Amino acid sequence: MLEAILLTVITAATPLVIASLGELVTERSGVLNLGVEGMMIMGAVIAFAATQATGSPYLGVVAGIVAGAVFSLLFGFLTLTLVANQVATGLALTILGLGLSGQIGESFVGQPGIKLQPIAIPLLSDIPFVGSLLFRQDLIFYLSIALVVGIHWFLFRSRTGLKMRAIGDNHASAHALGINVIRTRYLAVMFGGACAGLAGAQLSLVYTPQWVENMTGGRGWIALALVVFASWRPIRVLAGGYLFGAVTIGQLHAQALGIGIPSQFLSALPYAATIVVLIIISHNRRTTLINTPASLGKPFVPER
Amino acid sequence: MTLSEGSAGIPLLSVRKLTKHFGSFAACAGIDLDIGPGEIHALLGENGAGKSTLVKMLFGILDPTEGEIVWNGQPVTIRSPSEARRLGIGMVFQHFSLFEALTVAENIALSLDPKISLAKISDEAARLSKSYGLPLDPKAHVADLSVGERQRIEIVRALLQNPKLIILDEPTSVLTPQEADKLFDTLFQLKAEGRSVLYISHRLEEVQRICDRATVLRHGKVTGTCDPKLETPASLARMMVGSDVAGVDRDDDATLGDIQIEVSDLAVGARTPFAVSLKDVNLKVRAGEVLAVAGVAGNGQGELFDALSGEYPVSNNEAIRIRGKGVGRVGINGRRLLGAGFVPEERHGHAAVSGMPLSDNLLLARSQSDRRSFLAAGSLAVIRHAAVNTATQRICRNMDVRKSGEDPVAGSLSGGNLQKFIVGRELDRQPSVLVVNQPTWGVDAGAASRIRQALVDLARAGSAVVVISQDLDEIFEVATNIAVISEGRLSASYPAGQLSRERIGLLMGGIHDSTQAEASHAN
Numbered sequence: 170m171l172e173a174i175l176l177t178v179i180t181a182a183t184p185l186v187i188a189s190l191g192e193l194v195t196e197r198s199g200v201l202n203l204g205v206e207g208m209m210i211m212g213a214v215i216a217f218a219a220t221q222a223t224g225s226p227y228l229g230v231v232a233g234i235v236a237g238a239v240f241s242l243l244f245g246f247l248t249l250t251l252v253a254n255q256v257a258t259g260l261a262l263t264i265l266g267l268g269l270s271g272q273i274g275e276s277f278v279g280q281p282g283i284k285l286q287p288i289a290i291p292l293l294s295d296i297p298f299v300g301s302l303l304f305r306q307d308l309i310f311y312l313s314i315a316l317v318v319g320i321h322w323f324l325f326r327s328r329t330g331l332k333m334r335a336i337g338d339n340h341a342s343a344h345a346l347g348i349n350v351i352r353t354r355y356l357a358v359m360f361g362g363a364c365a366g367l368a369g370a371q372l373s374l375v376y377t378p379q380w381v382e383n384m385t386g387g388r389g390w391i392a393l394a395l396v397v398f399a400s401w402r403p404i405r406v407l408a409g410g411y412l413f414g415a416v417t418i419g420q421l422h423a424q425a426l427g428i429g430i431p432s433q434f435l436s437a438l439p440y441a442a443t444i445v446v447l448i449i450i451s452h453n454r455r456t457t458l459i460n461t462p463a464s465l466g467k468p469f470v471p472e473r
Numbered sequence: 474m475t476l477s478e479g480s481a482g483i484p485l486l487s488v489r490k491l492t493k494h495f496g497s498f499a500a501c502a503g504i505d506l507d508i509g510p511g512e513i514h515a516l517l518g519e520n521g522a523g524k525s526t527l528v529k530m531l532f533g534i535l536d537p538t539e540g541e542i543v544w545n546g547q548p549v550t551i552r553s554p555s556e557a558r559r560l561g562i563g564m565v566f567q568h569f570s571l572f573e574a575l576t577v578a579e580n581i582a583l584s585l586d587p588k589i590s591l592a593k594i595s596d597e598a599a600r601l602s603k604s605y606g607l608p609l610d611p612k613a614h615v616a617d618l619s620v621g622e623r624q625r626i627e628i629v630r631a632l633l634q635n636p637k638l639i640i641l642d643e644p645t646s647v648l649t650p651q652e653a654d655k656l657f658d659t660l661f662q663l664k665a666e667g668r669s670v671l672y673i674s675h676r677l678e679e680v681q682r683i684c685d686r687a688t689v690l691r692h693g694k695v696t697g698t699c700d701p702k703l704e705t706p707a708s709l710a711r712m713m714v715g716s717d718v719a720g721v722d723r724d725d726d727a728t729l730g731d732i733q734i735e736v737s738d739l740a741v742g743a744r745t746p747f748a749v750s751l752k753d754v755n756l757k758v759r760a761g762e763v764l765a766v767a768g769v770a771g772n773g774q775g776e777l778f779d780a781l782s783g784e785y786p787v788s789n790n791e792a793i794r795i796r797g798k799g800v801g802r803v804g805i806n807g808r809r810l811l812g813a814g815f816v817p818e819e820r821h822g823h824a825a826v827s828g829m830p831l832s833d834n835l836l837l838a839r840s841q842s843d844r845r846s847f848l849a850a851g852s853l854a855v856i857r858h859a860a861v862n863t864a865t866q867r868i869c870r871n872m873d874v875r876k877s878g879e880d881p882v883a884g885s886l887s888g889g890n891l892q893k894f895i896v897g898r899e900l901d902r903q904p905s906v907l908v909v910n911q912p913t914w915g916v917d918a919g920a921a922s923r924i925r926q927a928l929v930d931l932a933r934a935g936s937a938v939v940v941i942s943q944d945l946d947e948i949f950e951v952a953t954n955i956a957v958i959s960e961g962r963l964s965a966s967y968p969a970g971q972l973s974r975e976r977i978g979l980l981m982g983g984i985h986d987s988t989q990a991e992a993s994h995a996n
Contacts (some may be wrong), residue, residue: 297512327581331575331579332581333571334575335579335583338572338574338575339571339572339573341570342570342571342572343583345554345566346532346554346584347553347554347555347556347558348583455614455617456614458573458574458614459614461574462575
């Protein structure tokens with residue numbers, strides 16, 4: 170029973186963690202992309218379509234990643250090259266993605282999908298309990314863990330990550346130091362899109378291997394909230410993602426057991442938790458200064 | 474003049490007919506400049522004279538419209554700061570280009586070869602900063618550091634790149650005289666190593682003391698090249714502004730009136746772990762008096778200003794009294810209504826909203842204290858634009874604010890002109906108490922002299938003025954009495970004539986006990 174519940178928590182948390190990590194990188198570079206939901210659903214539908222066409226869910230995963238990245242390029246072009254308002258553009262991207270994916274996926278509705286199969290890691294998967302929980306998972310779960318470690322290392326250990334944080338903190342100074350602000354932001358936006366696409370692919374290939382319109386069901390927004398919840402730190406995204414995932418699953422089990430908590434209350438919990446965390450971190454000016462990208466959402470036009 | 478243009482006679486850097494147009498406006502028009510190896514070369518000029526534009530072209534931030542830059546005899550095009558650094562040009566910016574969220578070492582690493590590890594940079598920075606007398610903790614976050622400490626990072630960062638030419642923009646404005654002396658030793662050390670320095674400053678005494686040659690700019694053109702040691706401050710100033718800069722005119726034996734602002738036993742805890750807490754602050758300022766509060770950046774000046782202005786009210790209502798009324802718990806507008814005026818530091822974003830026109834900035838500051846002049850009666854409080862505009866133009870006229878157009882946005886004014894406006898905005902009310910923090914930080918000589926004169930005139934007209942400043946020249950020019958703030962404690966106040974710079978330097982270092990004893994003797 171416990172193992173089954175924990176497995177569902179992991180499956181529910183993985184897309185949140187991945188999409189949130191992508192957005193974290195985007196925001197660390199100073200760009201606020203509210204289009205996570207839209208990029209995620211595009212990833213979901215394209216991943217499903219590619220899997221149906223080729224029969225290989227792995228090609229589906231790749232297609233989902235590419236779809237998210239390409240779709241985010243639209244956001245990048247509008248906000249970075251044309252310097253459009255990031256909030257408005259992000260919202261438009263979400264609306265566009267939801268509509269477009271419905272259009273593309275119309276013929277897939279009701280079709281059975283192909284599930285991405287778990288990969289058992291030799292030896293480790295034989296460990297009782299932990300083995301079947303953590304080492305008999307699908308590729309996307311392993312990727313999510315690798316991304317947490319990789320992004321943490323990238324941001325806080327590598328020089329390129331340092332440059333990215335510098336841009337997010339003060340793009341004018343970064344430009345004055347000769348760092349290419351626009352190019353770095355393009356890459357960060359595309360990375361965010363690729364992650365959102367991968368998260369979407371997880372939904373249509375692992376979580377519920379089929380295509381349902383609007384199947385992201387607000388997970389993109391939770392991922393956005395999660396970035397703030399985690400105060401822009403990857404390890405905390407992992408913890409927060411699992412917390413939010415557990416809340417989602419808890420909600421289902423509470424209903425099944427007939428516990429009288431309104432489901433609306435439980436689905437509002439991640440956002441309520443984010444507000445509480447915002448209040449807590451805003452009290453500590455130092456944490457805020459050191460972790461919040463100060464130029465977040467601000468347009469940058471190089472002086473020449 | 475030690476014309477150290479190298480044995481071959483080739484200057485390290487030559488600039489020929491360098492021009493930069495912004496639209497139809499020529500920020501730099503045909504500038505010629507030569508800097509020899511091992512020379513400390515001053516670049517003088519008022520704000521808006523084109524110094525920043527020139528320096529930005531040398532450092533690859535701006536592309537010249539016309540003209541030529543010759544480096545070591547070779548014509549070069551400097552397209553980016555990294556190219557400038559590769560040539561061997563280092564830069565210490567006036568507005569620090571630091572990243573608050575990053576550590577000192579990370580900030581330095583950003584402008585260095587990415588192959589060098591962070592640990593090595595930390596070690597190197599610690600070593601360099603020690604040997605040049607600029608102590609720095611490489612692991613500290615910049616957000617936690619004072620303005621003065623931040624400048625050290627900029628200097629150490631430039632030095633780490635082993636430059637042949639180092640450009641310093643107003644480097645001593647945040648340093649104590651002792652710290653400035655150390656910096657000059659650093660510069661002489663660099664000169665002895667054969668490196669060149671381009672030194673931008675408004676402080677003519679400094680330029681005379683350390684520079685071998687000076688190039689003076691006015692309105693984007695070179696108005697003279699000279700050996701500053703052979704000039705007088707007055708003759709240099711004349712080249713800068715085109716006319717004589719008036720020294721501050723004051724009478725020293727004016728009689729003082731009643732106490733206008735009084736602070737007794739003020740204690741304020743640190744608001745953040747990195748702020749300074751104020752301890753036992755006492756001061757009294759009488760009508761007709763200018764009290765100058767000297768001190769090195771980050772010793773509680775900001776906190777003192779916040780407490781005096783009511784930006785952060787204090788818990789003990791009687792700790793601060795303005796014209797006899799306890800105002801500790803009263804906010805800014807309540808204090809303004811009692812006849813006080815306040816000018817905070819940071820022109821952009823604190824004293825003024827850069828993106829709004831001057832008239833709006835005037836209204837924002839005075840909508841409550843001069844409600845009847847600027848807002849129509851009634852609950853809608855409709856803005857009386859005509860009255861606001863008249864007042865704006867009056868302030869600009871009185872303070873000689875030079876601007877383009879009738880009512881430009883605050884951000885489009887040069888630093889000196891905006892500062893004149895925000896000081897004038899308060900003076901226009903004829904406040905009986907005026908508290909100003911760093912009134913002439915980063916302001917050109919002409920504007921600074923205008924502002925100082927205005928402060929002295931206000932006191933002469935019977936107001937009490939508190940000037941918080943790090944600039945000792947300024948303090949001696951305006952002050953009737955001087956107190957020194959150090960680590961959140963304020964010394965007793967001494968008549969300006971009884972204090973030497975050396976004594977102030979000691980007080981800045983926080984030698985409290987002896988001074989308290991001496992102060993009680995003095996009284």
